[in-house]
Amino acid sequence: xxxxxxxxxxxxxxxxxxxxxxxxxxxxxxxxxxxxxxxxxxxxxxxxxxxxxxxxxxxxxxxxxxxxxxxxxxxxxxxxxxxxxxxxxxxxxxxxxxxxxxxxxxxxxxxxxxxxxxxxxxxxxxxxxxxxxxxxxxxxxxxxxxxxxxxxxxxxxxxxxxxxxxxxxxxxxxxxxxxxxxxxxxxxxxxxxxxxxxxxxxxxxxxxxxxxxxxxxxxxxxxxxxxxxxxxxxxxxxxxxxxxxxxxxxxxxxxxxxxxxxxxxxxxxxxxxxxxx
Numbered sequence: 001x002x003x004x005x006x007x008x009x010x011x012x013x014x015x016x017x018x019x020x021x022x023x024x025x026x027x028x029x030x031x032x033x034x035x036x037x038x039x040x041x042x043x044x045x046x047x048x049x050x051x052x053x054x055x056x057x058x059x060x061x062x063x064x065x066x067x068x069x070x071x072x073x074x075x076x077x078x079x080x081x082x083x084x085x086x087x088x089x090x091x092x093x094x095x096x097x098x099x100x101x102x103x104x105x106x107x108x109x110x111x112x113x114x115x116x117x118x119x120x121x122x123x124x125x126x127x128x129x130x131x132x133x134x135x136x137x138x139x140x141x142x143x144x145x146x147x148x149x150x151x152x153x154x155x156x157x158x159x160x161x162x163x164x165x166x167x168x169x170x171x172x173x174x175x176x177x178x179x180x181x182x183x184x185x186x187x188x189x190x191x192x193x194x195x196x197x198x199x200x201x202x203x204x205x206x207x208x209x210x211x212x213x214x215x216x217x218x219x220x221x222x223x224x225x226x227x228x229x230x231x232x233x234x235x236x237x238x239x240x241x242x243x244x245x246x247x248x249x250x251x252x253x254x255x256x257x258x259x260x261x262x263x264x265x266x267x268x269x270x271x272x273x274x275x276x277x
Contacts, residue, residue, distance in 0.1 A: 001026070001050045002078060002263045005062070007070035009035050009042040016065040021046065023061070024053045032275040036268075043266045043273045050076060073263075080107040080157040080261050085147070085164035086114045092162035092183055093119055095250040096257075097126045106261040110154045113147060115166065135166075144172045158260065161215065162253065170217045178267050180215035181260065182222070183253040185245050187211060187229050192220040197245055201238045208232050208241060210248040212256030214267065223272045225256040225265055 005017065014033060021028060030047035055074045062072055086093050093112065100109045111129045112119065123130035133146045151159065161182040173180065186196035187209030200208055209229035216222035228248050232241055259265050259274055266273040 001048045001055075002075045003044075003046040003048065003058075004073040004075070004263055004266070005042070005044045005046075005066065005070060006266050006268065007042050008067040009037075009040045010067055013042055013066070014044070017044065017046070017062065020058065020061045020065065021048060024058050025051055026053070026058075032264075034273055034275075036273070039268070041268060043268075045263060045275055075263055078106050078262070081110045081155055082107050082158045082160050082257075083151050083154060083156045084109055084112045084160045084162050086112060086119050086162050087165040088116050088118045089163040089165075089246075090119055090122055091246045092250050092253050094122065095254055096160070096162060097122065097128060099254065100128070101126050105257065107158075107257070110156060111150070113150055115143075115164075140169060141171075144169055148172065148175065160253075160257065163249075167219065168215065173215055173217055178214055178223075181225070181253075181256060182213055182215050182220075183249050183256075184211045184213065184220050185249055187227055188213065188220055188224065197242050198238065201236070201241050204234070206231060206233065208245050208248070210245060210252040212252050214272075216270070221270070223267050223270050225259060225272055225274065226252050226276075228252045228255075 018028065026048040028046055028048050033044040035042050055076060059072055059074055084093060084096060096109060099105045109128050111131060112123045113131045113133060115133060115135050117132040120130040120132065131150055133143065133150065135143050159176055159180045161180065186200065187207065188211040191199050207229040209227060211227045212225045214222040228251060230244055230248055232244060259276060264275040
């Protein structure tokens, strides 16, 4: 069992929480906590040996000692279900499918949905359902309603945009708050929006990067989960820059997803608290 708590900070919170876990005969095997002193905000992740106790009883008792408005999540099942949205680029999807196949993610890829059919053969090789939803002769609303219907036909915990080269509407984003993860091909906040590698190449940057973040209604400005950079130099062509960037994209997205699947990421306003070790 993983217990996540986010609330206003108070003295003695850890003692109160651990006392209740002890009362329910839970053994704590891992504890991470952090206090944002500027915001007076407390974050904690407890990993406990599951003994089958009624989680509703634990949640009720915890709420009696936590500050008003506390956010409490008890996750007895660490494995998540994800839907992956794609366009034509295969590198991020390939990495996800390989990790899924060899069970190195704490997640199941329940389906892949593309607005082009190009990656169906790849999904077939891994026996993962692929659905092609065309954008032709459809409004944005009609296309997204088809997306929503297919996603909601599965029990999905997160939606992963693995180079899904479309901007989602506020209606879509608001339906899945803090559940949509995107990989952007730049070290945000630099080069927000389209063609970041081309703009980085033209600017002559010496570092290129990638950023995994939660999707919000502000383009490429959602809470950042993970980032990475690699050096480039004057000898790099635009294609060298793109190829290097794709390697970073796959690695950063995989790192971010592992953190999320292990319940190590908290979101508050437009920032994250990440227990990454």
